[in-house]
Amino acid sequence: MSIAVRAIHKQFGAFTALSDVTLDFPDGQLTALLGPSGCGKTTLLRIIAGLEPPDSGQVLLGGEDASHADVRERQVGFVFQHYALFKHMTVFDNVAFGLRMKPRRERLSEARIREKVMELLQLVQLDWLADRRPAALSGGQRQRIALARALAVQPRVLLLDEPFGALDAKVRKELRRWLRRLHDELQVTSIFVTHDQEEALEVADEVVIMHKGRVEQRGAPQAVYDEPATAFVCGFLGHMNLFHGRVQGGQLRSGSMHFALPAGQGSPDASGTAYVRPHEIEIEPCEPQRRPRHDSELRVSLHRAQALGPLAQLELTREDTQEIIEVVMPSKEFDRIRARGCQHFIARPQNSRVFLG
Numbered sequence: 173m174s175i176a177v178r179a180i181h182k183q184f185g186a187f188t189a190l191s192d193v194t195l196d197f198p199d200g201q202l203t204a205l206l207g208p209s210g211c212g213k214t215t216l217l218r219i220i221a222g223l224e225p226p227d228s229g230q231v232l233l234g235g236e237d238a239s240h241a242d243v244r245e246r247q248v249g250f251v252f253q254h255y256a257l258f259k260h261m262t263v264f265d266n267v268a269f270g271l272r273m274k275p276r277r278e279r280l281s282e283a284r285i286r287e288k289v290m291e292l293l294q295l296v297q298l299d300w301l302a303d304r305r306p307a308a309l310s311g312g313q314r315q316r317i318a319l320a321r322a323l324a325v326q327p328r329v330l331l332l333d334e335p336f337g338a339l340d341a342k343v344r345k346e347l348r349r350w351l352r353r354l355h356d357e358l359q360v361t362s363i364f365v366t367h368d369q370e371e372a373l374e375v376a377d378e379v380v381i382m383h384k385g386r387v388e389q390r391g392a393p394q395a396v397y398d399e400p401a402t403a404f405v406c407g408f409l410g411h412m413n414l415f416h417g418r419v420q421g422g423q424l425r426s427g428s429m430h431f432a433l434p435a436g437q438g439s440p441d442a443s444g445t446a447y448v449r450p451h452e453i454e455i456e457p458c459e460p461q462r463r464p465r466h467d468s469e470l471r472v473s474l475h476r477a478q479a480l481g482p483l484a485q486l487e488l489t490r491e492d493t494q495e496i497i498e499v500v501m502p503s504k505e506f507d508r509i510r511a512r513g514c515q516h517f518i519a520r521p522q523n524s525r526v527f528l529g
């Protein structure tokens with residue numbers, strides 16, 4: 173079922189948590205809400221769920237106005253970061269809980285509940301833990317049980333608030349792949365809150381990037397990564413080298429470097445920043461005396477290098493401003509440079525995104 177929010181506004185006292193948020197979450201898609209702490213992700217999720225009323229705006233579920241429907245009527249499933257399973261109940265009873273709490277006329281027979289719970293436990297691949305209590309599960313297993321419990325009542329939509337936030341990096345990575353596969357199988361419209369950009373880009377069909385209660389950009393992960401619409405998105409997604417400068421002669425000038433401006437922009441003397449990803453800078457060893465031939469080149473010297481598996485990370489000092497830039501290259505390529513004892517390089521950004529102001 174599709175979810176949509178229209179012109180949502182939410183104020184906590186004098187603080188604006190959400191400002192004019194309008195979004196569509198298409199049927200069957202997994203969307204990540206991504207943004208720094210405090211940007212309003214959880215508040216938006218709670219408003220969609222019906223746990224928090226907006227000050228103004230609408231929530232549409234399956235195209236129908238659900239703004240005044242209560243939590244039960246909305247039929248959403250939740251999984252939160254610290255979702256406490258009932259400690260005194262077995263895994264089986266935890267998953268069965270929602271089914272057993274249904275009004276008598278909607279409730280399934282105990283035999284049918286048993287069948288359904290076992291199906292769900294198989295789906296999250298933990299049927300062998302049915303008789304354990306939550307204390308005897310790992311963090312990752314608990315989150316999978318929490319998901320099975322949320323799915324038990326056949327939610328029309330699934331809302332996940334940092335479901336893997338408290339887990340260590342390795343388990344987190346396994347669980348996000350697992351969640352992607354599970355979603356492909358079930359195709360329940362799902363919204364996933366995270367502040368981890370890698371997680372959002374890897375798992376989601378679409379990402380929505382939020383900042384200070386507003387939507388900065390939305391789109392497919394690759395599209396948002398390749399074409400960030402704002403300086404905030406650019407700086408937020410992946411590591412970037414920043415070249416601060418001013419507009420001069422129709423270009424952004426940063427130290428001895430020039431960057432082309434975006435089409436149609438560039439009032440004289442405006443300030444701006446060129447963003448360049450570490451793997452988008454090419455370096456070539458050079459003699460200590462050689463000057464750059466073009467103003468799209470920069471002289472740098474090696475400050476520090478670290479090879480981690482297939483990639484080497486280099487910190488290089490700009491000789492014009494003494495600032496550090498970071499370059500990532502294949503370790504094999506770096507080994508050749510190291511073998512020659514090179515300390516000075518010409519650096520050429522291959523791709524840059526310039527934002528003014």
Ligand SMILES: Nc1ncnc2c1ncn2[C@@H]1O[C@H](COP(=O)(O)OP(=O)(O)OP(=O)(O)O)[C@@H](O)[C@H]1O
Binds near residue numbers: 189208209210213
């Ligand atoms: N009940 C409340 N009363 C007052 N302020 C609140 C309340 N709930 C949230 N806020 C504030 O609204 C802002 C947005 O909170 P929200 O939990 O939506 O952020 P978030 O993006 O989910 O952050 P995080 O990633 O840290 O969970 C925060 O500054 C928070 O302090």
